[in-house]
Amino acid sequence: MDDRDLLISQYIDNELSLEEKAEFVKEINIDDAFCAETLSMLDSELLMAGMIPDAPPVPEIKPKRGRILTPASVMSFTALAASLLVAFKVFMFTPEAAQQPTDRYRFVIHVPEAQHVALAGSFSDWQSIDMRPVGNGYWQVSVPLEKGEYTYTYILDGKIKIADPASPAKQVDDFGGENSVITIGSDI
Known part of the structure; x- marks a missing residue:
């Protein structure tokens, strides 16, 4: 991406200061090719704005195999999970976070x-x-x-x-x- 494309992208994405925006507008008024390139990128943005898809599927993360569950390990895990849940609810839960x-x-x-x-x-x-x-x-x-x-x-x-x-x-x-x-x- 060259400097002009980056500048156009920053202008479209509202990432420029007011002074930079003023300089940008002055530049496209002087340079017809720059103006045409800017209008082309704005057309592409309009096209993309109408094509925003639904959320992509979340990749499935497969669990690793090989561990054997024993009653003691299940009980230890259950006790740890219950303790963490209680601690979370008591100390960390706020309506804003929820x-x-x-x-x-x-x-x-x-x-x-x-x-x-x-x-x-x-x-x-x-x-x-x-x-x-x-x-x-x-x-x-x-x-x-x-x-x-x-x-x-x-x-x-x-x-x-x-x-x-x-x-x-x-x-x-x-x-x-x-x-x-x-x-x-x-x-x-």
Whole structure:
């Protein structure tokens, strides 16, 4: 994504300051090609806005096999679970925490050279969620997320992992790569 595409994307996603927006509008009024490119990307956004799908299926995580259950281990686990439940209800339960809203967050990336794009993050236990092509090289998926901070990455053609080029917040992962960071519902 070149600087102009990033600037257009930031303008569309309302990520620019008022001063930056004013400069952007001045620039597209001067440069007809830039104006045409901006209008094309806005058309793509309108197309994508009408195509937001239902939540993708949550990947199934299969339990590991091999452990033998004994009456003592079942009783120990039951006692631990009951203790934790009581402690949680007594010390942690508040009406606000019980009613934490879940909003849908739309992830969008522009990679026209990709044949398949997926999203993986802390919100999906790093399981891949397929993204849909929506035209002009854009891919999207809408995911329900509660308030909080999440890390994520895009997976191109099943093997290339990249951080979100439109997200300034990054974090180095345990494998020498880079993940993007997003905060949902911040009161800051």
